[in-house]
Amino acid sequence: MTGYPHRHLLGIERLQPSEIAAILDTADGLREILDRPIKKVPALRGKTVVNLFYEPSTRTRASFEVAEKVLSADSLSVAAAASSVQKGETLLDTARNLEAMNPDMIVIRHSAAGAPHLLARHCRAAIVNAGDGAHEHPTQALLDALTLRQRKGRLEGLRVAIVGDLLHSRVARSNLWLLSKMGARLVLCAPPTLVPPGLEAFAPVTHRIDEAVEGADAVMMLRIQRERMTGGFYPSDREYHLRFGLTEARVKRAKKDVVILHPGPMNRGVEIASEVADGPYSVILDQVTNGVAVRMAVLLLLLGGGAEG
Amino acid sequence: MEPAAPPGYRTRQELMDAERMSRALARIAHEIIERRRDAEGLVLVGVRTRGVPLARRLARLVAEAGAPPPPVGALDITLYRDDLTMVAPQPVLRGTEIPGSIDGRTVVLVDDVLYTGRTVRAALDEIIDFGRPARIKLAVLVDRGHRELPIRPDYVGQTITTTRDEVVQVLLREEDGHDRVLLLEKQGPRRRARPGKARAGRRA
Amino acid sequence: MKVLLKGGRVIDPSRRIDGAQDVILEDGRVAQVGAKLSPRGADVIEARGLVVCPGFIDLHAHLREPGREDRETIATGTRAAAAGGFTAVCAMPNTEPVNDNSGITRFILDQARAEGAVRVHPIGAITRGSRGEELAEYGDLKDAGCVAVSDDGRPVESARVMRRALEYARAFDLPVVDHCEEPALSERAAMNEGPVATLLGLRGTPAAAEAMVVERDVLLAELTGGRLHVAHLSTAGAADAVRRGKARGVRVSAEVTPHHLLLTDQAVKDSDYDASTKMNPPLRSEADRRAVLEALRDGTIDAIATDHAPHTIDDKQVEYEEAAFGVVGLETAVGLGLDRLVAPGLLSLPQLVALFSSGPARVLGLPGGTLAPGSPADVTILDLTRRRKVDPTRFHSKGRNTPFTGWTLKGAAVMTIVGGRVVWQDRR
Numbered sequence: 019m020t021g022y023p024h025r026h027l028l029g030i031e032r033l034q035p036s037e038i039a040a041i042l043d044t045a046d047g048l049r050e051i052l053d054r055p056i057k058k059v060p061a062l063r064g065k066t067v068v069n070l071f072y073e074p075s076t077r078t079r080a081s082f083e084v085a086e087k088v089l090s091a092d093s094l095s096v097a098a099a100a101s102s103v104q105k106g107e108t109l110l111d112t113a114r115n116l117e118a119m120n121p122d123m124i125v126i127r128h129s130a131a132g133a134p135h136l137l138a139r140h141c142r143a144a145i146v147n148a149g150d151g152a153h154e155h156p157t158q159a160l161l162d163a164l165t166l167r168q169r170k171g172r173l174e175g176l177r178v179a180i181v182g183d184l185l186h187s188r189v190a191r192s193n194l195w196l197l198s199k200m201g202a203r204l205v206l207c208a209p210p211t212l213v214p215p216g217l218e219a220f221a222p223v224t225h226r227i228d229e230a231v232e233g234a235d236a237v238m239m240l241r242i243q244r245e246r247m248t249g250g251f252y253p254s255d256r257e258y259h260l261r262f263g264l265t266e267a268r269v270k271r272a273k274k275d276v277v278i279l280h281p282g283p284m285n286r287g288v289e290i291a292s293e294v295a296d297g298p299y300s301v302i303l304d305q306v307t308n309g310v311a312v313r314m315a316v317l318l319l320l321l322g323g324g325a326e327g
Numbered sequence: 328m329e330p331a332a333p334p335g336y337r338t339r340q341e342l343m344d345a346e347r348m349s350r351a352l353a354r355i356a357h358e359i360i361e362r363r364r365d366a367e368g369l370v371l372v373g374v375r376t377r378g379v380p381l382a383r384r385l386a387r388l389v390a391e392a393g394a395p396p397p398p399v400g401a402l403d404i405t406l407y408r409d410d411l412t413m414v415a416p417q418p419v420l421r422g423t424e425i426p427g428s429i430d431g432r433t434v435v436l437v438d439d440v441l442y443t444g445r446t447v448r449a450a451l452d453e454i455i456d457f458g459r460p461a462r463i464k465l466a467v468l469v470d471r472g473h474r475e476l477p478i479r480p481d482y483v484g485q486t487i488t489t490t491r492d493e494v495v496q497v498l499l500r501e502e503d504g505h506d507r508v509l510l511l512e513k514q515g516p517r518r519r520a521r522p523g524k525a526r527a528g529r530r531a
Numbered sequence: 532m533k534v535l536l537k538g539g540r541v542i543d544p545s546r547r548i549d550g551a552q553d554v555i556l557e558d559g560r561v562a563q564v565g566a567k568l569s570p571r572g573a574d575v576i577e578a579r580g581l582v583v584c585p586g587f588i589d590l591h592a593h594l595r596e597p598g599r600e601d602r603e604t605i606a607t608g609t610r611a612a613a614a615g616g617f618t619a620v621c622a623m624p625n626t627e628p629v630n631d632n633s634g635i636t637r638f639i640l641d642q643a644r645a646e647g648a649v650r651v652h653p654i655g656a657i658t659r660g661s662r663g664e665e666l667a668e669y670g671d672l673k674d675a676g677c678v679a680v681s682d683d684g685r686p687v688e689s690a691r692v693m694r695r696a697l698e699y700a701r702a703f704d705l706p707v708v709d710h711c712e713e714p715a716l717s718e719r720a721a722m723n724e725g726p727v728a729t730l731l732g733l734r735g736t737p738a739a740a741e742a743m744v745v746e747r748d749v750l751l752a753e754l755t756g757g758r759l760h761v762a763h764l765s766t767a768g769a770a771d772a773v774r775r776g777k778a779r780g781v782r783v784s785a786e787v788t789p790h791h792l793l794l795t796d797q798a799v800k801d802s803d804y805d806a807s808t809k810m811n812p813p814l815r816s817e818a819d820r821r822a823v824l825e826a827l828r829d830g831t832i833d834a835i836a837t838d839h840a841p842h843t844i845d846d847k848q849v850e851y852e853e854a855a856f857g858v859v860g861l862e863t864a865v866g867l868g869l870d871r872l873v874a875p876g877l878l879s880l881p882q883l884v885a886l887f888s889s890g891p892a893r894v895l896g897l898p899g900g901t902l903a904p905g906s907p908a909d910v911t912i913l914d915l916t917r918r919r920k921v922d923p924t925r926f927h928s929k930g931r932n933t934p935f936t937g938w939t940l941k942g943a944a945v946m947t948i949v950g951g952r953v954v955w956q957d958r959r
Contacts, residue, residue, distance in 0.1 A: 028803075131804070132731065132804025132851040136804065136851075139803070140848070152732030152733075153731055188732055215729055216725060
């Protein structure tokens with residue numbers, strides 16, 4: 019029997035393929051609960067989860083909250099100030115205060131890479147990374163994988179293009195780890211200014227989107243993070259869209275049944291054309307359900323211990 | 328192929344062979360039909376794993392006896408267990424499937440072995456989350472005693488006396504290749520004092 | 532007062548001595564070095580089986596006083612130095628306020644005389660407030676006791692200011708110590724730019740950001756005839772720039788820290804973002820580490836310096852990006868050098884001793900670094916067999932921020948003598 023032998027979920031990097039599969043399988047089994055008349059099971063009754071969000075994030079936070087409620091965990095969401103250092107209370111002090119409530123798990127979203135690791139070192143609770151800076155966003159990658167697996171029946175051998183801001187994207191890093199561990203064939207595409215060093219070790223990097231999209235089973239679009247774009251990484255949104263945006267014409271180069279994933283929110287007319295965003299390849303609604311299912315699976319595997327079937 | 332007995336156990340006695348099992352199931356099917364109230368709007372829901380093929384067989388037997396063929400569902404009670412965090416390292420979810428609405432109908436829960444009653448308690452909790460049946464009945468192939476909750480079966484294939492150290496192993500052709508019910512006992516000279524919570528794949 | 536150090540192996544690279552010798556210290560000076568010296572009238576210190584060296588000098592320490600006494604004081608910092616085998620430390624000027632005038636310099640020296648365990652050589656600021664704009668008063672700083680000028684902690688951003696500093700410092704024969712970093716490339720960087728930073732999602736500073744400023748400074752030293760010392764050199768490109776400058780006869784020297792010699796940016800990942808791996812310049816790539824080690828072996832680099840930078844736990848137990856830069860080094864440098872550089876044969880023992888004594892003394896023109904008769908009676912005694920485990924809770928420094936926790940190091944300083952007086956010993 020495969021298992022999930024870790025106390026925390028800090029990133030995809032340290033997971034074995036069998037552990038990733040265990041999460042996806044569990045998520046598949048849990049999806050059905052979301053279609054029931056009473057969308058609630060008592061599995062995590064008496065468990066307490068704190069959602070500690072240092073960055074605003076409507077969808078990830080809502081998704082975790084729904085997952086917690088469906089599994090009957092008691093949950094508490096804290097929207098913390100952006101920068102702990104200037105505001106006086108440190109991240110650790112905040113976490114320790116919350117620990118006085120004896121939570122079984124802390125779900126943390128933070129703009130600083132490694133913030134979940136700091137908590138994991140100093141807190142008793144299980145730590146789940148809901149996105150840390152430009153490092154990882156493991157549950158996003160898991161939900162993308164679950165969606166792909168449902169649509170394509172497999173991950174192994176799929177040709178997946180990851181296109182966009184590879185430099186600042188935690189979603190890209192988690193997906194790189196996940197998809198390469200599961201045997202997908204990746205190709206990466208961005209302007210050279212948005213490709214950090216070392217990525218070529220995972221997958222070929224191209225600066226031509228046509229090449230990246232050619233024959234793809236799936237295209238994963240990364241958001242241009244305009245709020246981080248202080249360095250003049252590209253001359254204009256117009257040129258970016260022309261050279262690196264996903265347009266209807268470019269989608270035609272991919273396989274007919276191509277799936278297009280975008281972690282959202284989208285910049286229409288920059289990384290993705292509206293016709294594509296709203297087109298038939300979109301799997302956004304699947305993404306919402308799968309997001310809850312994957313987070314339920316993570317909660318259950320970390321907190322549930324478990325029983326045999 | 329017959330799966331090996333759980334490690335540390337050996338077969339003490341055969342409780343049922345294929346012949347006796349099919350007679351027991353046929354009797355249960357007839358009893359269900361005889362109680363007309365139960366047969367109307369009947370839904371058979373098997374508790375995973377071995378309750379599910381038993382429910383399917385009962386459905387077939389009911390239909391063969393001339394009654395309308397009842398829908399069959401499957402219940403995965405993992406998420407309703409009261410010992411979820413104490414048992415094995417990770418739950419394997421096979422999923423729950425309830426065919427249509429159960430409101431106002433008679434649900435017969437089907438399981439292979441009735442022991443402490445905790446599985447049935449979890450199954451009751453779960454089934455109620457799917458609607459409001461008129462009544463819920465319980466059918467089991469083997470009742471081995473040692474109840475820890477006030478639960479009583481409505482239909483029983485065979486009632487036997489066991490000690491807590493023993494394990495009742497039900498083998499079904501759908502899962503295991505052939506039909507057989509075995510009583511297993513601990514191997515070795517010393518018996519551990521701890522009650523035998525079945526950890527070996529069979530709720531017993 | 533007379534002390535005889537008897538029967539030790541004396542290594543004095545300044546005079547190419549390596550052999551069984553006795554050393555007599557008298558009235559704060561080295562009186563005599565020779566075989567079988569008479570113990571008459573002297574306190575005898577048995578040094579058989581030990582290595583007797585000129586007192587070790589750290590070119591680069593942050594003692595934090597005045598201003599940040601919560602991190603370190605002159606008293607605790609110099610005790611850490613003594614315990615680590617150093618008889619003198621150069622105190623960087625990024626205190627609060629910055630040591631950019633003779634008043635601060637005198638305060639530091641007064642504190643050092645009153646509470647210091649070892650000698651303290653203050654380094655003054657290059658510019659007022661180390662803001663990189665107007666030059667500080669080098670004449671006053673020199674007279675008050677500064678041995679060099681530096682804006683360490685930050686680079687001299689303007690080439691014009693750096694040029695003027697190198698020029699003007701010539702009048703007082705003060706070396707200019709630069710923290711070489713192009714700030715436009717290192718903005719908000721938490722570590723070295725490269726594959727490891729990519730995986731960790733941390734903003735990196737490229738090696739080129741250091742090398743290009745070292746290139747600039749070497750050219751400016753050549754232009755002005757000033758004396759340039761490159762602080763905590765950490766990249767292949769910087770080592771190459773210094774090597775070429777030296778070959779052209781430019782007055783340039785360089786130091787390297789033990790952590791840049793022994794660790795790479797992989798340590799950031801292996802520690803799971805532990806801020807004890809965060810310093811500036813950051814831990815670099817393996818290629819840089821090897822190049823810097825090679826530059827140390829071929830003489831391009833003149834000294835090993837600690838860049839001892841104590842911080843409070845609160846400065847460090849925060850998000851990696853928010854954590855303060857710097858690690859402590861005074862109490863680990865010598866052990867690391869003996870166990871990780873000499874033992875594997877990367878350096879000979881006399882080479883290591885030179886990099887801790889005659890090398891730093893030459894770079895800043897400091898007294899000491901030699902056991903020549905008449906020089907200060909500063910001695911570091913090593914026991915090559917002593918094993919110590921790095922345990923920050925036992926540091927004399929207030930800082931606990933070291934990336935070497937748990938390392939077992941064979942070889943240690945066991946006695947530190949300053950001006951003929953034993954200021955620290957740990958003898959069995």
